[in-house]
Amino acid sequence: MSNKFKTLCVSLIVSIVFGYANIALAVNAKEIIEKSEDAMRGKSLTGNYSITIKTKRWTRVMEVKYQENRGKHQSMLEIYAPVKDAGNRFLLIKNDMWHYIQKTQNTIMIAPSMMLQSWMGSDFSNDDIVKESSLIDDYNQKIIGQEVIDGIKCYKLELNPKPDAPVVWGKIIYFARVSDYLLVRQEFYNEHNVMKKFLSCSNFKVMGGRTIPTLYKMEPSNDGERYTTLEIKSIKFNIPIPERIFSKQNLTRK
Amino acid sequence: MKDFNIIIQLAWRNIWRNKRRTVLTLTTIIIGCAMILFNNALFHGGTEKMIDDAVTINAGHLQIHQKGFFENQTMENAFIPDSGLISTLNELKDKQMIKDFSMRVQTDALISFNDTTSGAVVQSIDVEKEKQLTTLHSKILPGGRELNSSDRKNIIMGDTLAKNLGTGVNSIITLLTQGFDGSICAEKLTIVGLFKSGNPSYDQRLILMPHAQAVETFAMGDFIHSIIISINRSSDLNQIMSKLKNVTDASSIEILGWRELIPDIVQFVVIDVSVGYIFAAILFLVVALTVLNTIQMSVFERTREFGVMLSIGTSPKNVFSIILFESVFITVIGIAAGLILGSVICTYFKYNPIDYSRFASEFALYGVYTTAYPAKLTALNVVITAVVIYASSILFSIIPARRASKLNPVDAVRHL
Numbered sequence: 233m234s235n236k237f238k239t240l241c242v243s244l245i246v247s248i249v250f251g252y253a254n255i256a257l258a259v260n261a262k263e264i265i266e267k268s269e270d271a272m273r274g275k276s277l278t279g280n281y282s283i284t285i286k287t288k289r290w291t292r293v294m295e296v297k298y299q300e301n302r303g304k305h306q307s308m309l310e311i312y313a314p315v316k317d318a319g320n321r322f323l324l325i326k327n328d329m330w331h332y333i334q335k336t337q338n339t340i341m342i343a344p345s346m347m348l349q350s351w352m353g354s355d356f357s358n359d360d361i362v363k364e365s366s367l368i369d370d371y372n373q374k375i376i377g378q379e380v381i382d383g384i385k386c387y388k389l390e391l392n393p394k395p396d397a398p399v400v401w402g403k404i405i406y407f408a409r410v411s412d413y414l415l416v417r418q419e420f421y422n423e424h425n426v427m428k429k430f431l432s433c434s435n436f437k438v439m440g441g442r443t444i445p446t447l448y449k450m451e452p453s454n455d456g457e458r459y460t461t462l463e464i465k466s467i468k469f470n471i472p473i474p475e476r477i478f479s480k481q482n483l484t485r486k
Numbered sequence: 487m488k489d490f491n492i493i494i495q496l497a498w499r500n501i502w503r504n505k506r507r508t509v510l511t512l513t514t515i516i517i518g519c520a521m522i523l524f525n526n527a528l529f530h531g532g533t534e535k536m537i538d539d540a541v542t543i544n545a546g547h548l549q550i551h552q553k554g555f556f557e558n559q560t561m562e563n564a565f566i567p568d569s570g571l572i573s574t575l576n577e578l579k580d581k582q583m584i585k586d587f588s589m590r591v592q593t594d595a596l597i598s599f600n601d602t603t604s605g606a607v608v609q610s611i612d613v614e615k616e617k618q619l620t621t622l623h624s625k626i627l628p629g630g631r632e633l634n635s636s637d638r639k640n641i642i643m644g645d646t647l648a649k650n651l652g653t654g655v656n657s658i659i660t661l662l663t664q665g666f667d668g669s670i671c672a673e674k675l676t677i678v679g680l681f682k683s684g685n686p687s688y689d690q691r692l693i694l695m696p697h698a699q700a701v702e703t704f705a706m707g708d709f710i711h712s713i714i715i716s717i718n719r720s721s722d723l724n725q726i727m728s729k730l731k732n733v734t735d736a737s738s739i740e741i742l743g744w745r746e747l748i749p750d751i752v753q754f755v756v757i758d759v760s761v762g763y764i765f766a767a768i769l770f771l772v773v774a775l776t777v778l779n780t781i782q783m784s785v786f787e788r789t790r791e792f793g794v795m796l797s798i799g800t801s802p803k804n805v806f807s808i809i810l811f812e813s814v815f816i817t818v819i820g821i822a823a824g825l826i827l828g829s830v831i832c833t834y835f836k837y838n839p840i841d842y843s844r845f846a847s848e849f850a851l852y853g854v855y856t857t858a859y860p861a862k863l864t865a866l867n868v869v870i871t872a873v874v875i876y877a878s879s880i881l882f883s884i885i886p887a888r889r890a891s892k893l894n895p896v897d898a899v900r901h902l
Contacts, residue, residue, distance in 0.1 A: 285668060287668070289666075290668050292669075314669070316670070317669055320670055331662070333660065333662060333672040335670070335672045335673075336672045336673065336674050338598075338660055338674075340598035340603050340660055341598070341601050341602075341603050342596075342603065343603055343604075346603070346605070349605075352670065353561075353664035353668055
């Protein structure tokens with residue numbers, strides 16, 4: 233093989249790699265996450281969800297109402313069904329989370345250290361449910377390529393926690409649709425780079441006046457027998473939510 | 487036969503001819519023998535106590551679980567004990583092979599008191615039965631009380647856990663967890679006592695709750711998480727395990743002996759036992775070398791005497807036998823006295839265990855919470871000590887005895 237040909241090959245490869253990287257860099261990683269979060273959560277939202285927890289032994293369906301004021305970092309979740317669990321409420325204000333227990337009629341505080349524990353035995357953590365940590369503020373984002381997931385062309389983003397961020401994941405891989413940056417799949421890795429669980433988003437449709445994924449499925453990666461799905465039944469975006477909703481009085485109302 | 491009598495007589499007289507030398511040798515053997523006996527008894531008693539403490543505090547000798555529970559102690563890993571298993575357990579109990587058995591449920595929970603919330607492990611206890619099996623529930627600090635069989639929504643918890651929650655006896659805490667059916671389980675419970683076991687994994691994390699209440703609170707139905715079994719004789723362990731394995735389905739049930747239940751202690755015991763062996767080996771060597779030294783010296787001293795004996799017709803074989811019998815006499819007397827002395831020391835330390843409580847925190851690093859170590863003398867220990875000392879002493883006497891028998895009489899009589 234002549235030297236000339238070698239040089240040609242190398243320069244070709246180099247230009248392809250750099251050219252590809254240039255295309256990828258044309259959009260900013262942080263922007264993708266911001267747009268994706270904006271689309272799925274808005275400034276505020278009020279939604280009704282159906283949460284299904286399937287484990288080896290049982291399957292359980294809960295109906296919940298979730299309200300969130302993203303700017304002020306407040307959220308409130310109330311369980312409506314099944315009857316046995318109805319009336320349990322969760323309130324998050326900034327970094328504090330409380331759980332009102334209907335049965336004993338008292339409130340317990342969920343310490344920040346418990347934000348990553350399972351929420352109600354589901355595969356979602358407390359943090360996943362009330363969104364205390366922020367993919368935008370607590371992580372450094374970078375685009376690492378493109379991939380096709382379930383036939384959808386996606387940007388593949390790697391999120392690495394900032395040094396002081398109060399998060400436990402060693403890394404999050406975030407797949408966002410190239411067309412509108414909506415989340416398709418999210419993989420959670422521990423500090424040893426082992427995937428612990430992953431979220432798949434599907435049923436993209438227009439709801440609350442915008443296209444969003446309406447079915448979220450979280451699965452631990454080491455266990456084929458269990459998963460949790462969260463399905464949006466109805467949702468409204470950017471409708472002002474009265475301040476009293478995010479209060480302890482509302483949390484403990486009878 | 488006549489030769490034999492003379493040999494015995496000569497040997498016996500020889501050892502008492504130089505009293506100081508004999509007494510010195512005897513002392514070495516006596517003290518060596520007693521030390522070896524004591525050393526072994528101490529290691530044996532200590533490891534047995536460590537295991538016993540670790541077993542009786544909460545683990546039991548045997549536990550039966552849903553397969554996978556021990557690795558992954560979650561609510562889901564529960565099972566319904568079938569009637570075959572229960573009747574086998576009752577049968578073993580009737581045969582006095584097991585002391586008793588008890589069922590438990592166990593789950594992780596959030597415990598909240600005022601504004602403090604902490605994670606804890608809630609374990610149920612069958613109050614009456616656990617009295618036969620474990621001791622943790624009885625290690626109650628003053629000011630509290632043990633659970634009794636009429637308690638329902640009362641609990642006892644580890645003192646460190648209570649401290650971390652800022653709570654104490656007579657306070658009401660809220661327990662929150664997920665039930666077996668997936669529902670939210672919450673209960674207000676009154677603390678009636680705090681226990682302190684010295685084992686941080688219990689004191690920092692554990693809550694004991696009456697079994698009947700736990701089954702109701704956690705919506706367990708007929709499911710349980712473990713059966714704990716206490717046995718009467720540790721030698722029966724394997725036999726009981728195989729009996730239980732015969733009546734259970736190995737694909738769904740795990741049966742674990744204390745070796746698997748408290749692996750940290752078992753590892754510590756392995757280290758401890760090997761240290762004990764090294765100590766014993768050193769002591770054995772010291773005793774044997776002392777015997778060799780004394781006999782060697784006494785032969786050397788009596789070179790001329792042996793020369794005369796050989797010159798007047800004593801056969802080398804008889805000279806060899808005389809020296810060997812000397813060491814047999816000394817060793818036998820020494821071992822007998824040493825065993826008596828050793829037994830006395832062992833008995834003293836059986837009732838007055840060595841107290842290491844000042845080093846409790848160092849011990850805890852190895853997962854050991856036993857601080858009083860009694861000596862335990864076993865027949866095996868006595869036999870091994872006697873046999874090994876005897877054998878090594880005799881073995882080491884062969885060298886000087888051979889030397890004396892091979893002396894050249896002409897040179898030997900001239901020896902000064």
